[in-house]
Amino acid sequence: MNIVQVTNVFLDNGNGDYKGLDINKIVPGSQVYNANDNSAYFLYDGEVLESTDISIVTQSIYNSAKQLYKEDQPLSIEERIKELEETVALSLLGGAPLV
Numbered sequence: 001m002n003i004v005q006v007t008n009v010f011l012d013n014g015n016g017d018y019k020g021l022d023i024n025k026i027v028p029g030s031q032v033y034n035a036n037d038n039s040a041y042f043l044y045d046g047e048v049l050e051s052t053d054i055s056i057v058t059q060s061i062y063n064s065a066k067q068l069y070k071e072d073q074p075l076s077i078e079e080r081i082k083e084l085e086e087t088v089a090l091s092l093l094g095g096a097p098l099v
Contacts, residue, residue: 004055034068
């Protein structure tokens with residue numbers, strides 16, 4: 001199993017170009033997409049022929065990409081509600097938790 005980075009993954013029409021990799025060998029749920037640098041990171045269960053757009057990367061690089069992706073995502077409904085409750089508690093109730 002390899003951790004792969006594919007650069008220039010998004011075409012102008014929005015479709016993905018995996019540069020000949022078999023998408024059925026991508027481990028489901030492992031994909032991390034970075035629209036800022038037009039790349040994708042994922043676990044790949046197959047042979048990887050590295051090229052200018054396909055690289056095998058380290059766990060550290062993959063983890064960094066996942067963290068950046070997570071930071072770019074909007075808060076979930078649950079996270080937003082929790083933040084709102086905390087804000088209300090601080091401003092109206094002097095920090096007392098809402099019941």
